[in-house]
Amino acid sequence: MKWNQIPLGPLQTNCYVMEKAEKCVIVDPGGEGDKLIQYIQTKKWQPIAILLTHAHFDHIGAVDVIRDYYQIPVYLHEKEAKWLVDAALNGSQSFTPGHPIKIKPADQMITNEFDLVLGEFHFTVLETPGHSPGSVSxxxxxxGMIFSGDVLFQQSVGRTDLRGGNEQQLLTSIHEKLLVLPEDTIVLPGHGPITNISDEMNQNPFLNGF
Known part of the structure; x- marks a missing residue:
């Protein structure tokens, strides 16, 4: 499988594009939809789905542009179903005043943990709330890789001072859902460089003493 990390949007949120057999899945298209389409077209890949780790504004800005262009479904946890259409809930009303983000509802609602098969791609969807109520990985x-959204970063963790955030819940998610994975698992976060489970177990100061 090929993949690429593409920082997009006002906060340069990491969007990921994964490819197998010329089909691709897009994770968190945060903005600059035309730039992302141009990249995909250059590769001559055919998108088949958009996966959202959560619905904060910096992760969803290009969803409608990509969805409408390729006519593909968007997956999101049901606990944040209303966030796509509500600028107050997704944070754009506060963080980008004058540029509220309101997009169409998700096509497929995630309601629990399950195995998601999209063509050649086989995901296990893990519920990892704490940064936001419907955060999934x-x-x-x-x-041997996981898209962690804004749950776990290189030597850091997601903030919990936004709507629906909960620090204890976030730490529980990390320890019970992520740190139990094989230590060589690559972690692809929503911001910053990639890391791995082993390094975060041993070096992440926010996880020490939990």
Whole structure:
């Protein structure tokens, strides 16, 4: 499988594009939809789905542009179903005043943890709330990698001072859902560089003493 990390939007949120057999899945298209389409077109890949780790404004800005262009479904946890259409809930009303983000509802609602098969892609969807109520992480067991959204970063963790955030819940999610994965699992976060489970177990100061 090929993948690329593409920082997009006002906060340069990491968007990820994964490819197998010329089909691709997009994780968190945060903005600059035309730039993302141009990249995909250059590769001659065919998108088949958009996966959202959560619905904060900096992760969803290009959703409608990509969805409408390729006519593909968007996956999001049901606890944040209303966030896509509500600028107050997704944070754009506060963080980008004058530029509220309101997009169409998700096509597929995630209601629990399950195995998601999209063509050649086999994900395990893990519920990892704490940064936001509906935060999920997408684990590719065969590839040894996980898309953690804003739950776990290199030597940091997601903020919990936004709507629905909960620090204890976030730490529980990290320890019970992420740190139990094989230590060589690659972590692809919503911001910053990639890392791995082993390094975060041993070096992340926010996880010490939990």
């Amino acid at each position: 997408y684990y590719l067991r065969d590839e």
